[in-house]
Amino acid sequence: MPRYALTIAYDGTDFCGWQKQEPMLPIAGDDRPGDQVPSRPSESKLAAAEPLELREGEDRARVALRTVQHVVEQAVIGVVREPVVLMGASRTDAGVHARGQVGAFTCGGEGDAAGWPVSRGTDRLLRAINGRLPDDVLVTSCAEVPHDFDPIRGAMSKGYSYTLHVSPPPPRGQGLRPLWDRRYVHHVWEPLDAEAMDIAARAVVGEHDFAAFAAAGHGRLSTVRTVFSCAVTRLADVQGAQRLRIDITGNGFLWNMVRIIAGTLVDVGRGRIAAGVIGEIIASRDRRRAGPTLPPTGLCLEWIKYGA
Secondary structure: EEEEEEEEEOOHOOOOOOOOOEEEEEOOOOOOOOOOOOOOHHHHHHHHOOOOOOOOOOOEEEEEEOHHHHHHHHHHHHHOOOOOOOEOOOOOOOEEEEEEEEEEEHHHHHHOOOOOOOOOOOOHHHHHHOHHHHHHHEEEEEEEOOOOOOOOOOOEEOOOOOOOOEEEOOOOOOOOOOOOOOOEEEEEOOOOHHHHHHHHHHHOOOOEHHHHOOOOOOOOOOOEEEEEEEEEEEEEEEEEEEEEEEEEOOOOOOOHOOOOOOHHHHHHHHHHHHHHHHHHHHHHHHHHOOOOOOOOHHEEEEEEOOOO
16 A cells, blocks of 8 residues: 655645644534634634534534645545545644645555555646645645655654735835735834844754743643754845745744744844843743744745655
């Protein structure tokens, strides 16, 4: 039974995140609450949810929220004509984008009535899956991998970016909000000190306990992670506004960790937090010492690397 790895890119705006969610929703006039939905989808996203068949032992139906895992998994099932489970490497939140998400699945091979034999080729499999996907998600590569390939445990490092559109009002700037790429950047009205932000970013590098940069309820036994690099770069101006990009790589990240680091660096750029106290914030393990959690809009999973 062959196993395939997919590299997946998506615009996360209209998705309820990566991970499949099949909540039991409340019914009008029924005082029983529905399931807790981590992504807190909007009414429009709930309207796009797919109703599921009633499960044994339950008196209310569930719905499948529009998640990347669900959409890609259904496309794969349509191609290989058998049930599969698509395992993803990173559980990106609602609204977070990706250029290099990795997912893997196993299906039937040679001699099976369904599945995808290796002899058919991964190029054909890539085209077949993409032919069943909506416009906001695309499989960019497909490869056969060993049977024990685990996209989560096998990941050696990950890279994220967070892009800022810095446009203060006159007289310091034009005050123009982003238009054409507004889904992929976070708008900041105040001017930012990019040099101070970059100095602060360097203090994040290394193995640390990042409890101060983790959302409550992260669910991890350990908050120790290693950041390999973190830098703030000025990009070409857009619409007369400054563009800054925060790039961070590491062996893994806690829930909202990148967005909280980005929010802390923005507060450094605003002058609310001194660049030299990042080490103290890390040592404190106190979430209240760090900056805000920035919106998902500007965040993108750039790549995931695996060992030889």
